[in-house]
Amino acid sequence: MADLCDLPAHALTERIASGEITASEVAESCLARIEAVDERLGAFLTVTADLAREQAASAGASAGGVGGIPLALKDVLATKGIRTTCGSRILEPYVPPYDCTAWERLQAAGSVLLGKTNCDEFAMGSSTENSAFHPTRNPWDLDRVPGGSSGGSAAAVASGEAVWALGTDTGGSVRQPASLCGIVGLKPTYGLVSRYGLIAFASSLDHVSTFTRDVRDAATLLSGIAGHDPRDSTSLPEPVPDYSAGLDDGVRGLRVGVVESWLSGEGVEPGVAASVREGAERFARLGAEVDTVELPNAEYALSAYYLIAPAECSSNLARYDGVRYGHRAPDAADVVEMNMRTRGEGFGDEVKRRIMLGTYALSAGYYDAYYGQAQKVRTLVIRDFAAAYERFDLLLSPTSPTVAFKLGEKTENPLAMYLADVFTIPADLAGIPAISIPSGLSDGLPVGLQLMGRALDEATVLRAAWAFEQDLGFSDRPPLLQELPA
Amino acid sequence: MTDWETVVGLECHVELSTATKMFCGCANVFGAPPNTNVCPVCLGHPGTLPVANRRAVEHTITIGLALGCSIAERSLFHRKNYFYPDMPKNFQISQYDLPLCTAGTLEVQVEGEARSIGVHRVHLEEDTGKTTHAGSTGRIAEAEYALEDYNRAGVPLVEIVSEPDVRAPEEARAYLTELRQILETLGVSDVRMEEGSLRCDANVSLRERGTDELGTKVEIKNMNSIRSVERAIRYEAERQAKALEAGETIVQETRHWDENEGVTKSLRSKEYAFDYRYFPEPDLQPLEPSTEWVEDLRKALPELPAVRRARFAKTYDLPADVAAQLADGELASLFEAAIVRADGLAPRMIANWLTQNVAGIRNETGLSLEDLHAQLDTIVEVIKLVDAESISSLAGKEVLEEALKAKRQPLEIVEERGLKQVSDSAELLRVIDAVLSENPAQAEQFRGGKEGVIGFLVGRVMKATGGSANPKEAQRLLRERLRA
Amino acid sequence: MPVEIDVDHVARLARLALTDDERERFRAQLGLILEHAERVTEVAAEDVPPTAHPLPRANVFREDVPEPGLSHELALSTAPQAEDGRFRVPRITEVE
Ligand SMILES: [Mg+2]
Numbered sequence A: 001m002a003d004l005c006d007l008p009a010h011a012l013t014e015r016i017a018s019g020e021i022t023a024s025e026v027a028e029s030c031l032a033r034i035e036a037v038d039e040r041l042g043a044f045l046t047v048t049a050d051l052a053r054e055q056a057a058s059a060g061a062s063a064g065g066v067g068g069i070p071l072a073l074k075d076v077l078a079t080k081g082i083r084t085t086c087g088s089r090i091l092e093p094y095v096p097p098y099d100c101t102a103w104e105r106l107q108a109a110g111s112v113l114l115g116k117t118n119c120d121e122f123a124m125g126s127s128t129e130n131s132a133f134h135p136t137r138n139p140w141d142l143d144r145v146p147g148g149s150s151g152g153s154a155a156a157v158a159s160g161e162a163v164w165a166l167g168t169d170t171g172g173s174v175r176q177p178a179s180l181c182g183i184v185g186l187k188p189t190y191g192l193v194s195r196y197g198l199i200a201f202a203s204s205l206d207h208v209s210t211f212t213r214d215v216r217d218a219a220t221l222l223s224g225i226a227g228h229d230p231r232d233s234t235s236l237p238e239p240v241p242d243y244s245a246g247l248d249d250g251v252r253g254l255r256v257g258v259v260e261s262w263l264s265g266e267g268v269e270p271g272v273a274a275s276v277r278e279g280a281e282r283f284a285r286l287g288a289e290v291d292t293v294e295l296p297n298a299e300y301a302l303s304a305y306y307l308i309a310p311a312e313c314s315s316n317l318a319r320y321d322g323v324r325y326g327h328r329a330p331d332a333a334d335v336v337e338m339n340m341r342t343r344g345e346g347f348g349d350e351v352k353r354r355i356m357l358g359t360y361a362l363s364a365g366y367y368d369a370y371y372g373q374a375q376k377v378r379t380l381v382i383r384d385f386a387a388a389y390e391r392f393d394l395l396l397s398p399t400s401p402t403v404a405f406k407l408g409e410k411t412e413n414p415l416a417m418y419l420a421d422v423f424t425i426p427a428d429l430a431g432i433p434a435i436s437i438p439s440g441l442s443d444g445l446p447v448g449l450q451l452m453g454r455a456l457d458e459a460t461v462l463r464a465a466w467a468f469e470q471d472l473g474f475s476d477r478p479p480l481l482q483e484l485p486a
Numbered sequence B: 001m002t003d004w005e006t007v008v009g010l011e012c013h014v015e016l017s018t019a020t021k022m023f024c025g026c027a028n029v030f031g032a033p034p035n036t037n038v039c040p041v042c043l044g045h046p047g048t049l050p051v052a053n054r055r056a057v058e059h060t061i062t063i064g065l066a067l068g069c070s071i072a073e074r075s076l077f078h079r080k081n082y083f084y085p086d087m088p089k090n091f092q093i094s095q096y097d098l099p100l101c102t103a104g105t106l107e108v109q110v111e112g113e114a115r116s117i118g119v120h121r122v123h124l125e126e127d128t129g130k131t132t133h134a135g136s137t138g139r140i141a142e143a144e145y146a147l148e149d150y151n152r153a154g155v156p157l158v159e160i161v162s163e164p165d166v167r168a169p170e171e172a173r174a175y176l177t178e179l180r181q182i183l184e185t186l187g188v189s190d191v192r193m194e195e196g197s198l199r200c201d202a203n204v205s206l207r208e209r210g211t212d213e214l215g216t217k218v219e220i221k222n223m224n225s226i227r228s229v230e231r232a233i234r235y236e237a238e239r240q241a242k243a244l245e246a247g248e249t250i251v252q253e254t255r256h257w258d259e260n261e262g263v264t265k266s267l268r269s270k271e272y273a274f275d276y277r278y279f280p281e282p283d284l285q286p287l288e289p290s291t292e293w294v295e296d297l298r299k300a301l302p303e304l305p306a307v308r309r310a311r312f313a314k315t316y317d318l319p320a321d322v323a324a325q326l327a328d329g330e331l332a333s334l335f336e337a338a339i340v341r342a343d344g345l346a347p348r349m350i351a352n353w354l355t356q357n358v359a360g361i362r363n364e365t366g367l368s369l370e371d372l373h374a375q376l377d378t379i380v381e382v383i384k385l386v387d388a389e390s391i392s393s394l395a396g397k398e399v400l401e402e403a404l405k406a407k408r409q410p411l412e413i414v415e416e417r418g419l420k421q422v423s424d425s426a427e428l429l430r431v432i433d434a435v436l437s438e439n440p441a442q443a444e445q446f447r448g449g450k451e452g453v454i455g456f457l458v459g460r461v462m463k464a465t466g467g468s469a470n471p472k473e474a475q476r477l478l479r480e481r482l483r484a
Numbered sequence C: 001m002p003v004e005i006d007v008d009h010v011a012r013l014a015r016l017a018l019t020d021d022e023r024e025r026f027r028a029q030l031g032l033i034l035e036h037a038e039r040v041t042e043v044a045a046e047d048v049p050p051t052a053h054p055l056p057r058a059n060v061f062r063e064d065v066p067e068p069g070l071s072h073e074l075a076l077s078t079a080p081q082a083e084d085g086r087f088r089v090p091r092i093t094e095v096e
């Protein structure tokens, strides 16, 4: 028997609207689940129980909206008056004086904040082991990672600690953990959701993205945060459609391209490949026209990403210098020493690696060969997608080459960890919408199927994903929850 | 001794006088208490993003147009990465290989000769905060710690880089003076060097006259007035010449101008060469000024100083220096308004009255330009009274001062103080007859051919009328009477 | 071939104090990562324009209208050290 916190938001909204339950009961259910499992999961860095109770008490849920539904936010999203650490020692004491736009909008619509979730430091990683505070564990197997970098938000939604959550996706940081935790992760078009208050890792790649129990909720939560923001120059001015409107229209006639070389490539676990191939067949059964597609330059996407993202990161993270906020190393003789020691103490390994990498890639004499060339490859990746979308409406692939891996399995080998994002990175480079939805289990662990759409065509992505989800009826629950007392 | 040619390039930073900062809505004002015009964006808080100020971009294009630059069809902001605590993000949003404006020229007059200085580029960036070095002496090297005020951080800053076309300290002064005049006319900046809204660095090198290759350049910073720039370049050129004569080589470095000692000083050489790691600012979009936008800005350009000077000289038949003084000064608009109002008055007379008397009265009284415009009728009336010889020019100055200060009618003051010149012949003749009969000896001397004595007699007439006689008329009538 | 980089120079540019252990580890790891990243140079892309934004737009501005900022107190509330209404830092020895 599921608790309230295990239901999707749309089911809760209906019951709140009918007066059957209250938003406060839903919030209490989530808080109780956090109490019950978070010691083992480590999904949260800060739990805002008092605020959640207060907001739930005053929330009036409007049908189909975000009102009254408990939410968790990845700790890279700035929240006024609530500590925001980015999973880093360098921001351990940091309390932002302002709210990110996404939370500002949800808050105004009556959303209920449960707290801030764990992540790889500054969103750099694919396992949430790079958090300076503690790792987060996968609710499906506590010895395994939830993926990352938004692993805390993914684990929270998968375990019923939160009904839904926001994460950020720069190279796959929402879709990959969604895949590994058996939930829905949607990365929208670049510019659809404001980045104002998203603490930057790589500006041209960072996307505020959603974790939800199902696709209908993804449409609702996206509607709550999408739309032009004058505080973000890269925010798109286009009007935002109602993403819930066409959900039930089915996939008949949609042209779906399967990225065959990714599926058959080495490094893809057989269980993952099998589940995703089954998924492709399911689309065909549902009436979609399924064929294979090639993205010839995608094999260079990972290399381009590991030049562009660190380059932007090296500059974005320069501001953590111990002068205006955050950690400062004590007793330095001069400001240079203070900066160097503050950053040496404050940043973890992965962040330092990427800052070094980016600094090197931008430095005199290397710019053209590295950053400049990577930006050209980015153009080629975008052209590949453009060519593919002349023949197809959606592209289909695995989200991650593997199911959840063991803690510590890849921490010694950065390159192996980077490969976890090999199928998610291209959509970040191209800025196109992409979703990860559960396609089944492999050896008892969730597999994610990725659908990628045209820029600003979230509606088609969501419609297809919803049809798939309805037909599959994925209802397995993490073993952790089955152990819980009723 | 080698004949050394001085080669100078000037780099000016101009703070724009917009209402708000370059990338956030904080007020752009000088002199507020520390850290009171700041927000998450200009403090570089994590997660904040810049949005470009339209007016600042327009001002930059306007400057480019005034300097005859080409306006880029596509221009980018770049990040210039280096650490300094006055820079909240530890990078400066600036422009790199695609500045807004390129390839302009600035015409200057140096000792009566026209010189054309190339403008390499004009680009837009953000200013830094202000560091105060604290400690016992206030000198950087001995400071114990430093304090940061970010009110200035993010103020729009335009960088204007000249070609290395400047050949002498006097040319640098002329270039900067003209540039400041243009910026002031455009109304885009306060251009106050003492407040830092105009800052100039100079790149100075020497080469053997007649050769084309540029010598090793030295960058001079920390000059707080145009005069300092001139002095610093003169000093630096001499220093380099001496070094070269002594067989030394010039080191490429940055030197600070020490105003008190009148010398440039080498800064502690840096352990690491600068590597700014420029890359396109991913948080901002490209600038693509449309032809319509640029043409609208071109149409809105005010008359530039050089054009106005030439027009004043030609149209109003003024000597070059008076034309320049008026055209470049604050009274230019008053002058033109007075011309319209005072039909029949010679422009030169108005020009003289404004540059000599009105400017003086303004300095003493602190009257604003608006005050003067409001009392334009008064000014014109006084000049007309003098022109019509109703009052003397000395009396005119007195009347004008009182009229402007107390906002009174000039004629009222003339009456009250009895300043009206007596030109009426009958009345003057009565006085003249009395003076002649009281001074028969002098009258006799005049008739005897000693005409110089007329001055004495005019003086007596003036005295007898309490100064109100028109001296010219008095002399004419005296001569008439004496010859009769 | 792993790429050789001057770890000390890069760390100094990035203002990162590294331990000896980190220096060695990063030298090796960054060499391998760069070797992989250098694959971008295999792509013939001479006449391909670079992409800075996935969905490029131009001329995005705000109007020159003041908006309230932070109160002085809130502005300084995050400061590791403040004095006289300003952010205090250790002595600055380098001139910009
Ligand atoms: Mg500059």
Ligand SMILES: [Zn+2]
Pocket (backbone or CB within 6 Å): B021, B024, B025, B026, B037, B038, B039, B040, B041, B042, B043, B154, C069
């Ligand atoms: Zn501001």
